[in-house]
Amino acid sequence: SQQGEEDPQALSIQEGENATMNCSYKTSINNLQWYRQNSGRGLVHLILIRSNEREKHSGRLRVTLDTSKKSSSLLITASRAADTASYFCARRVTGGGNKLTFGTGTQLKVEL
Amino acid sequence: DVKVTQSSRYLVKRTGEKVFLECVQDMDHENMFWYRQDPGLGLRLIYFSYDVKMKEKGDIPEGYSVSREKKERFSLILESASTNQTSMYLCASSLRTEISYEQYFGPGTRLTVT
Numbered sequence: 401s402q403q404g405e406e407d408p409q410a411l412s413i414q415e416g417e418n419a420t421m422n423c424s425y426k427t428s429i430n431n432l433q434w435y436r437q438n439s440g441r442g443l444v445h446l447i448l449i450r451s452n453e454r455e456k457h458s459g460r461l462r463v464t465l466d467t468s469k470k471s472s473s474l475l476i477t478a479s480r481a482a483d484t485a486s487y488f489c490a491r492r493v494t495g496g497g498n499k500l501t502f503g504t505g506t507q508l509k510v511e512l
Numbered sequence: 513d514v515k516v517t518q519s520s521r522y523l524v525k526r527t528g529e530k531v532f533l534e535c536v537q538d539m540d541h542e543n544m545f546w547y548r549q550d551p552g553l554g555l556r557l558i559y560f561s562y563d564v565k566m567k568e569k570g571d572i573p574e575g576y577s578v579s580r581e582k583k584e585r586f587s588l589i590l591e592s593a594s595t596n597q598t599s600m601y602l603c604a605s606s607l608r609t610e611i612s613y614e615q616y617f618g619p620g621t622r623l624t625v626t
Contacts, residue, residue: 433614442516442602442617443555488554490615498543498562498608499570500615504554 406489406503414511419476421506423489424469430492432465433500434474437486446474446487479510515539516618518603524624531590533621535603542608544586545615546570546578549600561586562608593625 407422431450435443449456449465456463462475486507490500519534547555557570559578567578579587600622604615
């Protein structure tokens with residue numbers, strides 16, 4: 401499967417703590433994107449990192465990409481209860497056109 | 513803001529019925545996608561379209577067809593619904609470029625086939 405894996409499948413933390421989610425994949429990519437999904441809703445794009453980039457920041461989000469290990473991580477700093485959601489990584493596979501391949505997601509719960 | 517709308521949030525159909533799921537986007541995007549989302553399986557691509565009247569199969573096209581007669585509208589058709597097609601269906605759109613931009617998603621349609 402080209403889907404790859406997200407790790408952990410579920411994560412529960414206290415408000416104010418940092419949350420780290422990991423994504424591994426198997427094929428070469430042009431870029432990798434992270435999306436968020438609130439319960440029962442559509443996905444919302446968070447951040448995109450290109451294959452020639454190693455790290456990217458957006459507000460409280462930090463994404464890293466290691467193409468040699470075929471892995472990426474999403475760090476949410478100073479988490480809030482409103483960050484409770486599922487997080488998905490999606491890869492634009494080399495030669496795959498504009499299609500994205502999504503992982504199975506990490507369910508994050510941030511408790512007060 | 514890009515807006516992607518789907519015709520229904522919840523839908524209940526009977527086995528054997530023909531089901532139409534409609535998706536409309538208002539940002540003149542060339543690409544449109546249909547996914548299904550099941551617990552533990554993530555999002556799986558059913559079909560996508562990169563232009564009017566153009567379509568390509570995704571990873572799981574069996575039992576589905578699509579129609580794109582206008583740029584803003586992409587329909588998913590279940591010719592004869594079956595219980596294993598009970599799922600959350602998500603539509604998305606994006607620009608068609610050499611450098612992939614993000615996809616914009618609709619709110620989803622939760623379909624139950626009884």
